[in-house]
Amino acid sequence: MLTGKKITKRFGGLTALSEVDFEVRRGEIVGLIGPNGSGKTTLFNVISGIHRPEGGDLFFAGRRITDFPPYKRAQLGIGRTFQIVRPLAGLNLVENVATGVLYGRKQGAGAREAREKALEILAFTGLTEKARRFPDELVLEDRKRLEIARALALNPEVLLLDEVFAGLNPTEIGSAIELTFRIRDAYGTTIFMIEHVMKAIMSTCSRIMVLNFGIKITEGTPEEVANHPEVISAYLGAAYAAC
Numbered sequence: 460m461l462t463g464k465k466i467t468k469r470f471g472g473l474t475a476l477s478e479v480d481f482e483v484r485r486g487e488i489v490g491l492i493g494p495n496g497s498g499k500t501t502l503f504n505v506i507s508g509i510h511r512p513e514g515g516d517l518f519f520a521g522r523r524i525t526d527f528p529p530y531k532r533a534q535l536g537i538g539r540t541f542q543i544v545r546p547l548a549g550l551n552l553v554e555n556v557a558t559g560v561l562y563g564r565k566q567g568a569g570a571r572e573a574r575e576k577a578l579e580i581l582a583f584t585g586l587t588e589k590a591r592r593f594p595d596e597l598v599l600e601d602r603k604r605l606e607i608a609r610a611l612a613l614n615p616e617v618l619l620l621d622e623v624f625a626g627l628n629p630t631e632i633g634s635a636i637e638l639t640f641r642i643r644d645a646y647g648t649t650i651f652m653i654e655h656v657m658k659a660i661m662s663t664c665s666r667i668m669v670l671n672f673g674i675k676i677t678e679g680t681p682e683e684v685a686n687h688p689e690v691i692s693a694y695l696g697a698a699y700a701a702c
Contacts, residue, residue: 460485460520460649461506461537461617467514468501468673475501476673478515483617488643488650490664492657492684494694498673499653500542503619506651507539508532519617536564538615542622542653544606546594552605553577553590559612577612583645584608584638600631604638611642618642620652624659632659639663661685669694 461483468476476498483489491499504510506517508529516525519535527535547555556577557570581590584604589597594605603623610618620639624632636659642648654660660667661681668678671693677684684690 460487461651462518463502463506463515464518465515466502466505466512466517468498468505468510468512474673476505476512476670479670479673479675481668481675481678483649483651485649486643486647487666488639488652488664490660490667490681491651491653491670492655492660492667492690492694493670496672497670499670500621501673502670503539503621503651503653506532506619507537530562533562533613533615534564536614536616537619538563538610538613538617539619540603540606540610540621540623542625544594544602546602546605546609548594551591551593552581552586552608555594555605556580556608556612559609560614563613564615577608580608580611583641584611585634599626600634603627603635607638607642611646611648615648617649617651620650620654622653622655624654624656627656629658632656635659636663 463479463481465478465480466476467478493499505512508527516523524532553574557573560573560576578590581587584607586601586604589601594602607623624635627635643650664681667681667684669676669684669690676689677687
């Protein structure tokens with residue numbers, strides 16, 4: 460569904476990604492972990508078109524998209540959330556989500572149809588009662604849900620989730636895990652997710668990829684990754700591996 464071959468990204472003299480290969484297959488939930496500064500969000504920025512790589516190629520459903528701008532990737536079916544949520548502050552929740560519907564993969568919807576679809580997505584993400592509120596009126600959990608709702612409004616085939624569990628308490632994390640599975644099952648969406656909350660990543664993903672200093676050090680099942688010596692040394696620590 461989504462493939463990267465030897466993706467390399469530099470910022471001046473800093474190599475943020477070095478010949479990273481990856482593959483996300485249709486219907487999977489794949490995790491991306493690594494220490495802060497390891498290149499995770501940079502990889503998402505390359506996939507979504509915010510950054511252009513200095514080397515390598517990206518393919519979506521077999522089509523080379525390396526040179527495509529962000530809006531064209533969104534129209535093809537690549538949606539994403541941001542680690543720091545970025546709603547349209549002057550619009551209420553319905554209007555935020557309806558904007559995504561209007562400019563997403565299935566364009567051509569009128570304003571009324573877009574609002575109806577937005578209300579459907581807000582119900583799916585548990586935000587119906589707050590649909591007329593503005594983003595700055597929401598608590599963190601609901602702002603995260605709004606970020607997901609805005610991404611779903613694009614009708615993505617692949618959804619990039621950037622730390623949607625960060626800052627949530629254990630109960631909220633449980634609800635977010637359940638929502639992740641529902642997105643995959645209800646919409647048929649393939650999910651590629653960055654996360655530091657190990658409970659979430661280990662219980663949600665069938666396969667996990669690990670970056671360190673911009674280099675892919677391994678990938679495998681949650682159990683394989685949790686017991687990989689380089690992952691323990693660079694990220695998890697011996698105490699986690701012993702759990």
